[in-house]
Amino acid sequence: AQSVTQLDSQVPVFEEAPVELRCNYSSSVSVYLFWYVQYPNQGLQLLLKYLSGSTLVKGINGFEAEFNKSQTSFHLRKPSVHISDTAEYFCAVSASGYSTLTFGKGTMLLVSP
Amino acid sequence: DAGVTQSPTHLIKTRGQQVTLRCSPKSGHDTVSxxxxxxxxGPQFIFQYYEEEERQRGNFPDRFSGHQFPNYSSELNVNALLLGDxxxxxxxxxxxxDRIDYGYTFGSGTRLTVV
Known part of the structure; x- marks a missing residue:
């Protein structure tokens, strides 16, 4: 079984500042890793995913994440955030060869002017 | 190109009642979760349908059931609703x-309130 821990339930940051949202996972098998964003009253939108290859993954809206197998982490970063990035961010994992996602509890990113 | 469509968007039901939620997948997609x-x-996995059969199931009671139709659309049924639903x-x-999922597209969801 897999599990995901998002270490921060809420991250406040000022506009144009850098941000890192932390995600750690646990699994006994190889995994695929994902970050999703959820805006209020909406479904989930895929930001980026790691399936294999380069450990630095670039996604939409200027986000990127780095897969660190030894630390079982997949932290999400953005060098400069905008007010419009305010949303809930979910890290998720699936076991290689299967397609069900296990999500963390989410991190609320609050960007203020 | 329409994405995933869910209906209804909001629903209020009374404890003990039954509810059916509907989903139309994105064009070209064959699997519904x-x-x-x-x-x-965070979201918790209930079940997944592929080729009209339940392929995988999460840790949910039998009150939760589903169906997939030949056009790949799907229904989720919940019986004997509890407040916790x-x-x-x-x-x-x-x-x-080949057992590899090429990425989900999510719908906007159905907000179910049980009173």
Whole structure:
């Protein structure tokens, strides 16, 4: 079984500042890793995913994440955030060869002017 | 190109009643998964349908059942509703090929409130 821990339930940051949202996972098998964003009253939108290859993954809206197998982490970063990035961010994992996602509890990113 | 469509968007039911939620997958997708997202929590996997059969199931009671139709659309049924079933129900569609999922597309969800 897999599990995901998002270490921060809420991250406040000022506009144009850098941000890192932390995600750690646990699994006994190889995994695929994902970050999703959820805006209020909406479904989930895929930001980026790691399936294999380069450990630095670039996604939409200027986000990127780095897969660190030894630390079982997949932290999400953005060098400069905008007010419009305010949303809930979910890290998720699936076991290689299967397609069900296990999500963390989410991190609320609050960007203020 | 329409994405994943869910209906209804909001629903209020009384404890003990039954409810049916509907999902039309993104064009070209053949697999439908359902997730429950309680307030303040991440989504939890309920089950997945592929080729009209339940392919995988999460840790949900038998009160939760589903169906997939030949056009790949899907329904989620919940019987004997409990207050704890109040949640956002998300449908996600994908293409399943060689046991590899090429990425979900999520719908906007159905907000179910049980009173």
């Amino acid at each position: 359902w997730y429950q997202q309680a307030l303040g929590q 109040s949640a956002l129900y998300l449908c996600a569609s994908s293409i399943l090929r």
